[in-house]
Amino acid sequence: MSDAFFQPGRTYTDANGYTAPEITYYFHVEHVARHPEHGHLRATGWSKTGAMGSRWHGDSRVEGEQDGWTELPVPLIDVDPVVVRRFDCSIEPALEDEHPELMVCCVAEDGRPVALLLDMEARDKLAGLLDMGKGTGDGEPTPAAGIGDERALLLADHILNTGGTWTSGRAHRWLSEDAGIAVTARHVRRMLKSLAAYGYLTEHDKPGRVSYTPRYATGGGR
Missing domain, CATH: 2.30.30 (SH3 type barrels.)
Incomplete structure (x- = not known):
């Protein structure tokens, strides 16, 4: 918008x-x-x-x-901000489209569905807030502004819609083979940890195996 x-x-x-x-x-x-x-x-x-x-x-x-x-510099009607929690996300009309838009689907405190439609500028700002579009200082090149965020949210969208248990290997295969996105396995592991930290996924850390499952809003499980 x-x-x-x-x-x-x-x-x-x-x-x-x-x-x-x-x-x-x-x-x-x-x-x-x-x-x-x-x-x-x-x-x-x-x-x-x-x-x-x-x-x-x-x-x-x-x-x-x-x-x-x-x-006007100040609205004439007081606006109470709508407090929402993230439920799902989607990139519309498509990732390869010339001007894709990121839609973050949320649920308000009173149960109303809320869709946050973000254009390129807003998506880049979101990437900065989530720290998904920056390098981590461990030797891997820093992604271009907004690209890291887009890949991570595309992965989150797929996991939330598909359900099930996801390991970094499964996520890497889907991104590389099905989505056609070149990304290292190490970066995928960081993506999954970031998505868990920001409420998209739940991390299950067991000896020798780390996996993730979708974290849905109440009543939103698949």
Whole structure:
């Protein structure tokens, strides 16, 4: 989702410094969704004018209508952040697509499903937060920004959807042979440990054998 379009939790205005308050509009965005058939984005939220006593009313804008709107430094409506926990992840439309998007599927505290749709810039930021796109200082080259994160999350997506017990050998074979991704066995071991550390997998460390199983949200087991 591009920052060029309206973003949830933000307030926008069409004021240019010369318009009168009664014809100045404010648009606060609650949700942004993509049309399931036509593919365009639609922002839904609340609008009002700058006239004294003006009240908020439901409103929406579609892709192409964002021109002329400017984001306010501070939203006019207080936004309570939605606290979520990760449940699944997916790369859409496909890893080899020119502009793939990472979708992190989550569950809110009240059970509502939440999908975090991340574009390239946001995915790279996530890679930095998870420390999956950086070298570890043990001699292996540092992956390009975002690439390590993409490989690890692709692996997590496959394990979460496939289920079962996974060793580093099984994960390495799937990445190399089925996904066609060149990666060393040592890096796969680090990927699995990182995915376990950040809640995607559960690590089972037994003498002579380390394995992993998917960690699903309550009620989300396969």
